[in-house]
Amino acid sequence: MSVLTSPSAPATHNRTSGLQGKAKYAPTLATIGLFLAMFAAGALMYPGFLSGQVFLNLLIDNTFLIVLAVGMTFVILTGGIDLSVGSVVALSMMIAAALLQAGWNPFAVIAVVLLTGAVFGLVMGAIIQVFEIQPFIVTLAGLFLARGLCYVISLNSITVTDPFFTSMAQARIRLPGNLFVSPGVIIALLVVAAAVYVLHQTRFGRTVYAVGGGEASAVLMGLAVPRTKILVYTISGFCAATAGILFSFYSLSGYSLAATGMELDAIAAVVVGGTLLTGGYGYVVGSLAGVLVLGIVQTFISYEGTLSSWWTRIVIGALLLVFILLQKLFSRKVKLA
Amino acid sequence: MNAVIRHRLTWPALALVLLLLLNQVFRSDFLAVRVQDGHLYGSLIDILRNGAPTILIALGMTLVIASRGIDLSVGATAAIAGAISCTYIYNAADPGSAQTALTGAAIAVGAGLALGAWNGFLVAVIGIQPIIATLVLMTAGRGLAQLVTDGQIITVSNDPYHAIGAGFFLALPISILIAAAVCAAAGLLTRRTALGTLIEAVGINPVASRLAGLNARTITWIVYIFSGFCAAVAGLMISSNVTAADANNAGLFIEMDAILAVVIGGTSLAGGRYSLVGTLIGALIIQTLTTTVYTLGIPPEVTLVFKALVVIVVCLLQSPKARTLLRQRKRPATTSSKPKVAI
Numbered sequence: 001m002s003v004l005t006s007p008s009a010p011a012t013h014n015r016t017s018g019l020q021g022k023a024k025y026a027p028t029l030a031t032i033g034l035f036l037a038m039f040a041a042g043a044l045m046y047p048g049f050l051s052g053q054v055f056l057n058l059l060i061d062n063t064f065l066i067v068l069a070v071g072m073t074f075v076i077l078t079g080g081i082d083l084s085v086g087s088v089v090a091l092s093m094m095i096a097a098a099l100l101q102a103g104w105n106p107f108a109v110i111a112v113v114l115l116t117g118a119v120f121g122l123v124m125g126a127i128i129q130v131f132e133i134q135p136f137i138v139t140l141a142g143l144f145l146a147r148g149l150c151y152v153i154s155l156n157s158i159t160v161t162d163p164f165f166t167s168m169a170q171a172r173i174r175l176p177g178n179l180f181v182s183p184g185v186i187i188a189l190l191v192v193a194a195a196v197y198v199l200h201q202t203r204f205g206r207t208v209y210a211v212g213g214g215e216a217s218a219v220l221m222g223l224a225v226p227r228t229k230i231l232v233y234t235i236s237g238f239c240a241a242t243a244g245i246l247f248s249f250y251s252l253s254g255y256s257l258a259a260t261g262m263e264l265d266a267i268a269a270v271v272v273g274g275t276l277l278t279g280g281y282g283y284v285v286g287s288l289a290g291v292l293v294l295g296i297v298q299t300f301i302s303y304e305g306t307l308s309s310w311w312t313r314i315v316i317g318a319l320l321l322v323f324i325l326l327q328k329l330f331s332r333k334v335k336l337a
Numbered sequence: 338m339n340a341v342i343r344h345r346l347t348w349p350a351l352a353l354v355l356l357l358l359l360n361q362v363f364r365s366d367f368l369a370v371r372v373q374d375g376h377l378y379g380s381l382i383d384i385l386r387n388g389a390p391t392i393l394i395a396l397g398m399t400l401v402i403a404s405r406g407i408d409l410s411v412g413a414t415a416a417i418a419g420a421i422s423c424t425y426i427y428n429a430a431d432p433g434s435a436q437t438a439l440t441g442a443a444i445a446v447g448a449g450l451a452l453g454a455w456n457g458f459l460v461a462v463i464g465i466q467p468i469i470a471t472l473v474l475m476t477a478g479r480g481l482a483q484l485v486t487d488g489q490i491i492t493v494s495n496d497p498y499h500a501i502g503a504g505f506f507l508a509l510p511i512s513i514l515i516a517a518a519v520c521a522a523a524g525l526l527t528r529r530t531a532l533g534t535l536i537e538a539v540g541i542n543p544v545a546s547r548l549a550g551l552n553a554r555t556i557t558w559i560v561y562i563f564s565g566f567c568a569a570v571a572g573l574m575i576s577s578n579v580t581a582a583d584a585n586n587a588g589l590f591i592e593m594d595a596i597l598a599v600v601i602g603g604t605s606l607a608g609g610r611y612s613l614v615g616t617l618i619g620a621l622i623i624q625t626l627t628t629t630v631y632t633l634g635i636p637p638e639v640t641l642v643f644k645a646l647v648v649i650v651v652c653l654l655q656s657p658k659a660r661t662l663l664r665q666r667k668r669p670a671t672t673s674s675k676p677k678v679a680i
Contacts, residue, residue: 081468127649131656134606136407136468140593141648148641155638256638264476277469310483310584317477324465324473 027274027326028286035289038296046303052179058295063184064089064243064250064259065294068266069273069287070195071239074232076270077199078211079279080135082233084124084142085240086262088117090255091146092244096165097158097254106164114241120146121237125230135233143263150256157255160248168249184246191242195284208232212279268320269294276327293319345603349618352601356625357381360632367632376505380628382513388624389512390415390571392617394591395598396516396523397567399616400560402599403533405540405608406460406467408561411595413478414452414568415588418445419576420485426493438498446569452478453565457558475592482584492581502578512574519567524613533611536560540608597644598623601651 043050059066068085075082092113099109124142128135160166172180199205207228210218218225247259273290275282297315301308360367360380370379394411401408422441429437452474459470504511527533538546539553547553571591576582600606601622602615626647630640653659 127653131653131658133652133656137596137600137606137648137652140596141645141652144593144641144645144648148639148643148645151636151638152642155636264472267472268476271469277466308483308488310480310488313480314477314484317473317480320476321473324469325463328463328465 024281025283027281027323028283028289030326031273031286031289031293031323035293035296038293038300042296042300042303049299049303052177054299056175056179056181056185058292058299059185059188060182061250061298062291062295063182063188064247065262065265065269065291066188066288067191067239067243067246068262069269069291070191070284071236071243072263072266072270073195073273073275073282073284073287074199074208075135075236076212076267076275076277077208077279077282078229078232079215080128080229080232081139081267081277082121082124082142082236083136083139083263084120084146085236085243085266086259086264087143087146087150088120088237088240089244089247089259089262090150090257091120091153092117092241093248093251093254093258094150094153094158094256095254096245096248097160098153100160100162100165101158106162109162110245113245114238117241117244118234118238121240122230122234124237125233128233129226129229139233147256153256154254155256157253160252160254165248166252169252182249184249187242187246191239192284192288199284204228204231209280212276212281214280265294265316268316271327272319272323274323274327277324345612346615346618349601349603349615349622353618353622353625356622356629360625360629363632372508377508382510384621384624384628385513386510387627388620389510389516390574390588391591391594391598391623392516392620393519393567393571393574394564394588395595395602395616395620396520396613397560397564398592398595399599399602399604399611399613400523400527400536401467401564402596402604402606403536403540403608403611404557404560405543406557406560407471407596407606408456408564408568409468409471409592410452410456410474410478411564411568411571412588412591413475413482414449414565415572415575415591416479416482416582416584417452417485418449418569418572419582419587420482420491420584421445421448422498422573423491423493423576423582424485426495426498427491432493433495435497438495438501441498442501442573445573446566449565449567449569449572450562451565453562453568454558456565457561460561461554461557479584482582482587486582486584488584490581490583494580498577499580500577502574502576512578515570515574519570520613520617523563527613532556532559537609537611540610594623594644595620597648597651600648600655603655605655 039050039055048054068089072082072085095116096109096113099112100106120142124138127133128138168183171183173183173186174180199208207218207223207225210221210223211225211228215225248254251258269290270282270287271277271290272293273282273286273288275286294316297319298312301312357368364380367380370377370381372378394415398408398411422445425441425444426432426437429441431437456471456474459465459473460467463470500511501515502512506514527536535546535551535556538549538551539556543553543557568588572588575587598619599616600619602612602617602619604611604615623644626643627637627640630637630643
């Protein structure tokens with residue numbers, strides 16, 4: 001919104017951002033470039049790394065993280081943050097597993113879980129908006145609450161034996177060239193596509209960017225700021241519940257300690273994907289690339305064998321730092337321009 | 338009377354007393370403190386001893402929050418400190434001596450100071466939002482701790498080290514004495530010198546305080562280093578209490594407890610105003626709440642739900658919007674101006 005010279009100037013270019021022209025794609029392109037470079041490095045270092053299936057496995061193993069990152073992108077674009085998503089994933093898995101164990105219809109279970117996630121997000125968003133409390137502290141309370149409710153449902157892991165869930169877990173969709181993906185990948189990519197459509201083709205999407213660009217100006221422009229802010233948390237909760245379902249397909253169980261710290265991975269993916277934490281700039285496709293970068297770090301570590309799993313956390317932390325520093329550099333340039 | 342009701346410590350203190358009385362109703366020996374082998378024992382002492390790490394971390398967090406920051410990395414820092422000291426003691430030539438324990442603890446505290454300085458560097462010099470700057474260490478920290486312990490749970494048998502978290506001195510648990518000493522030092526340094534006012538000034542408006550001639554950068558740096566120090570000492574207590582370093586679980590969720598303690602104690606999350614005594618009461622409330630859950634026979638896992646509800650209620654009560662609504666209901670005629678909230 002830096003193009004507006006006076007408050008009375010009409011907002012003719014709704015989508016004009018501080019990063020003009022092609023420059024606004026730079027952070028996202030940098031992430032995609034980083035991913036391709038890492039993939040190339042892997043291909044040089046390890047035999048068998050350069051195959052379509054290795055790439056598709058990245059998608060298969062990270063379906064839930066992709067969906068989480070999509071929801072988190074909406075929240076971060078408005079300048080907020082949602083710390084509760086990891087716990088909501090675990091809660092969704094627990095609810096699904098418990099209801100399936102009680103003999104519910106799998107589709108009813110999925111509907112209940114998605115509704116619960118969305119309502120959870122809606123309530124958090126409403127508290128953030130109505131009582132003007134920092135999103136950070138409200139979603140932190142949400143983190144506690146969802147995790148605690150997991151323990152209330154069951155302390156032990158519940159196995160899922162439902163035929164529909166097991167068939168979803170085992171199903172493989174054949175692609176040309178002897179490749180395959182899981183149904184979860186299709187769902188995750190559909191979520192990404194839906195998010196791209198909503199963010200770039202709808203009034204709501206433009207309002208999300210406007211709120212992140214400057215909440216006060218968005219209010220002055222007469223945009224539905226409160227409704228938008230509540231809705232992004234609802235979307236994030238809904239995405240977290242979807243991720244929980246996908247995680248159930250993947251692991252066929254509900255465990256109250258599942259997805260601990262996954263909110264950090266989701267935030268890291270969004271940041272690495274080039275979305276500014278202060279809101280206003282960023283793309284869902286960048287978040288997808290961010291998830292792939294985090295996934296390929298994991299793949300490297302499993303190919304290396306000797307590298308231990310804790311390196312993943314350290315590398316993710318380091319990547320997060322590098323991208324935050326880059327963002328800082330970028331936003332400084334924007335201010336000067 | 339009005340002044341007592343209005344005082345910001347009244348409600349937290351009242352909540353603590355009510356919680357303790359509730360426990361007394363359900364368990365008649367709850368408030369009793371007995372002497373055994375020259376040491377004090379009893380539920381009250383247990384609350385103090387188990388709460389000591391939270392008290393320490395919350396203390397550091399209070400000053401960070403007063404400067405309008407937040408430190409999410411304290412749990413990871415505590416885990417790193419425990420990992421470093423235990424690994425040092427485990428590999429030392431003389432793993433049982435007091436000197437080894439002291440050196441290990443000193444190295445761990447040094448690491449805590451360094452990690453705090455790192456956070457302070459990111460916030461004060463680079464100018465990254467505190468949540469994000471400390472998120473980096475929160476994400477990478479447990480990985481670092483695991484790197485130090487090589488992914489193992491390092492068990493040590495060193496009596497002087499064990500004393501930090503579980504020992505007694507003058508009939509009182511040493512961890513309480515350490516926490517009390519740090520509290521007293523922090524209280525004296527910030528309330529008897531200008532430091533506390535300077536921190537509040539930075540929290541209210543960093544730019545204005547810099548223009549007024551304050552070295553805002555140094556002050557920001559100091560609060561993060563102090564937070565790192567507190568987290569490291571708390572990490573020593575946690576690992577010494579169980580005589581082991583568990584990189585994955587030591588200090589897990591303790592940053593949440595600490596933030597909760599600070600908020601309950603009446604420190605504003607928007608920065609600029611803090612109460613060390615309030616934080617102390619807040620930390621004790623949290624520890625008592627945990628104990629209450631046990632006393633009432635509720636499954637301990639439900640504690641998280643309780644904590645979440647307490648955070649929500651306290652935040653709602655603290656929010657200017659809710660206060661305005663309450664005030665309007667009481668005195669419909671007055672139109673109060675809405676205080677500005679920093680996001």
